[in-house]
Amino acid sequence: MAFRRSEAPAAADTGNGVPIPVKIVIAGGFAVGKTTFVGSISEITPLTTEAAMTQVAAGIDDAGDATTKTSTTVAMDFGRISLGDDLILYLFGTPGQDRFRFMWDDLVRGAIGAVVLVDTSRLEDCFSAVDYFESNGVPFIVAVNAFHGRLHHSLDAVRSALGIPDEVPVIRTDARDRAATKLALLEVVQHALLRASS
C-alpha cells in the first residue's frame, strides 16, 4: 500500500523528520478564481498571509521613512497538500497585477513552476504574470478557467493572443473542481520536468 516506504528518499533529506516543502505559484488577475482553485484541492481551508510592501520593495521604493514600514500590505491566499509523510506541496495564490511584482521574486524562488489562471473575458489581466514568468525562466502553464463551463475564446485563440510558444501548455480548467485542479497541477509539474530534463 505504501510505496517507497523504506526506500531512500530520491531527494536529499536532512533526516530531521521535518517534511520537505515544494511550491507552485498560482497567478492571475483579480477574481479569476485563484483562491477557489487552491481551495478545491488543499487539505486545509486556504489561509491568508500578508506581505508588507516595503519589506521587499526597500530598494525600489524611496519612501525611506521607517513609519511607513507596515502601511502597505498585500494579502496572499495559500493552501497545502501533503504528498506522503515527508513532502508537502504549497500552493500560493498571488495577485497578477504589475503593482504586486515586488513580491514575485520572493514567491517564485524555488518554485516548481506557476499556473497562470485566465478568464478569457479579461485576458489582459494575466499579461504581466506571463511576462514575468517568461522573462525569469519560471516554468508555467496557462489554465483557462471555464466559468459555468463556457469559454469565450478557444484555447488556440488564447495562445495566440498571449503570444506564447507551443511548448507552454494552455489548458482548460474549472477552478471549483478538484479533479480539474489536480490535472492542472500535474500539467505544470510535467512541464517543469520536461524543462529540467532538456
Place this chain on the structure above:
Amino acid sequence: MSDDFDGVDRTLRVRPYALTGGRTRSANDLPIETIVKATLRGLSLTSQLTLERKRIVTMCMVPLSIAEISAHMHIPLGVARVLVGDMSAEALLETNRMPVGRLGDRPDIKLLERVLDGLQAL
C-alpha cells in the same frame, strides 16, 4: 518588578516589527514555505519564552510552514520569517527547505518526479 529591557514583555501587545527589533530580514533568509518544527529543546524551554515564541514552539509541534505561522498568528510574513530565523538559530526550532539541486533554485528532477507521483496518487 525587575526592569528587564532586553526582552519583549510578555504582557504587552506590541507592533509587529517591534517583535523583531525593527528588522525585516533575518540572518538566513528563509523561503516562506520553509517547514518548521519545534525541537525538544524548544519544547522544554516554553515556560521561559515570550508569548509569541511560546506560541510558535507550541504550534510547531506539528510541522508548519512560515506562511502558516504568519497566517495563524496574524503577523506579516516578514515578521514570521525573522522570528523563525532567530529561533532556529537558537535551536528552539528546526527547519527544512527544498534541497537546492543542479538547477540552482529549481527543484531537481528526482524531487519533481516525487511530486508527480504524489499528485497522481491523490
